[in-house]
Amino acid sequence: MTSPADTALASLEFAVTRNPAPRSAAEREAALRDPVFGTVFTDHMVGITWTDGEGWHDARVQPYGPLALDPAAAVLHYGQEIFEGIKAYRHADGSVYTFRPDQNAARLQRSAHRLALPELPADLFTQALRELIAVDGAWVPSGADQSLYLRPFVFASEPFLGVRPAREVSFYIIASPVGAYFKGGAKPVSIWLSEDYARAGKGGTGAAKTGGNYAASLLPQAEAYEQGCDQVVFLDADGNVEELGGMNVVFVYKDGTIVTPASASILAGITRLSLLELARDRGHDVQERAISIDEWRQGVASGDIVEVFACGTAAVVAPIGQLKGHAFSDEQPLGELALSLREELTDIQYGRRDDRHSWLVRLDG
Structure with missing residues (x-):
């Protein structure tokens, strides 16, 4: 075209x-x-x-x-x-x-x-x-x-x-x-696991930022609200985590490894991309791969997963404090890496820290 x-x-x-x-x-x-x-x-x-x-x-x-x-x-x-x-x-x-x-x-x-x-x-x-x-x-x-x-x-x-x-x-x-997405600093959010609805399918429009994807998420998002949750997380047909209704998901493991779901039907978040680059700068092993809902739950239960957070343009970073589904309710660990990365990224965006990657573009003058 x-x-x-x-x-x-x-x-x-x-x-x-x-x-x-x-x-x-x-x-x-x-x-x-x-x-x-x-x-x-x-x-x-x-x-x-x-x-x-x-x-x-x-x-x-x-x-x-x-x-x-x-x-x-x-x-x-x-x-x-x-x-x-x-x-x-x-x-x-x-x-x-x-x-x-x-x-x-x-x-x-x-x-x-x-x-x-x-x-x-x-x-x-x-x-x-x-x-x-x-x-x-x-x-x-x-x-x-x-x-x-x-x-x-x-x-x-x-x-x-x-x-x-x-x-x-x-x-x-x-x-x-x-204004600030969170008044008084970033707060943990609760997530509802959607088992009845899918955000996107293989070969669909999941990787495109098109309104239909968001319209399809509104009903399961309303379901999340009814369950007392802030956001909804979607799975693919194989039970792998995809993303929230409007944010990407990132997992931090106890050995410092950072994992984020990889799928052709996930929207490539620019905030996620930037946070992962900053994490690599710090020496973290960053992996983009499939992660199942079972790995999420078992990793939290065993202590192998020490932190889970969501990220996007509006909120930048939102720590995930609870995952709820039809048959379970898991408390999520709240680590410090997400907030540390958020601070570094926003400091770059507002000019408070050196822009070593040349990400900023001046619009005025």
């Missing part, structure tokens, strides 16, 4: 239309005081259009607002859409950085390929982030553990009911200021 024009594309000139009624400085300050995830949005958004033959064009920064969508738009009927999640961080000197956008761009491309959507060039992905920050940079908060959550998404906007890849596609980025 990438045309020759897209491959050669280095950048686009963005037309900027300012919001005629932006929030005042006082209104923005009030919104940033204690932001709640995904409830308040900035004054502008980025849009780029793709059409078959013309490729990516009509790049623009426009006022945030409702989209005009034809009732026959393919996304409404066949779910042809993908998205990403990435943050912008305010450093102590006032500058604004993001974290590993090349990885988000690459994952968006992989998701696009699986959903038969055009692949947005990585340089254009990062440029679009910069264009939004250029007009809405004041929305990047400066409080402790606060950031501006950026949501790029792509969907089939062509009005056509035939079952084929869309020939018109829309890309947008919206942004929402967010």
Whole structure:
């Protein structure tokens, strides 16, 4: 789904239309005081259009607002859409950085390929982030553990009911200021083992960041809530651990080995990737392999597994304190490695520690 024009594309000139009624400085300050995830949005958004033959064009920064969508738009009927999640961080000197956008761009491309959507060039992905920050940079908060959550998404906007890849596609980025995921520091979460539902199947869309995967997780997530749990964990057909509804899982063994599930149907988490690289820097043996639910339970019971944690963009790291299922309830060990890695990673993201891997990319200036 990438045309020759897209491959050669280095950048686009963005037309900027300012919001005629932006929030005042006082209104923005009030919104940033204690932001709640995904409830308040900035004054502008980025849009780029793709059409078959013309490729990516009509790049623009426009006022945030409702989209005009034809009732026959393919996304409404066949779910042809993908998205990403990435943050912008305010450093102590006032500058604004993001974290590993090349990885988000690459994952968006992989998701696009699986959903038969055009692949947005990585340089254009990062440029679009910069264009939004250029007009809405004041929305990047400066409080402790606060950031501006950026949501790029792509969907089939062509009005056509035939079952084929869309020939018109829309890309947008919206942004929402967010506060600390855990008030007062990372807290252990409880996990419900889903035995009746699967998140993804072999050859399916599990490795793509597409809305259908998340929609399919909502019912088992509701089941987890009914059981007094914070999240749900899914297994594959062989009883191996996959991931939570929206986070990856990591296991720490008593010999220092770190294991994370490997499967073609798991979403490749950028937070997980980064934490594993930091762990390798510390000398840990890091393995990506299948791990069964029985190995999890037996490892905790024997003391071989000394720590289990979940990780993702929103929470960064969440220690798992309890695993509950239909016939058991296991208390999970709470070690220190997860919180130590979380501190190191967030220190890099906020500019408090040396970025020795060159993961940070400046968005302003």
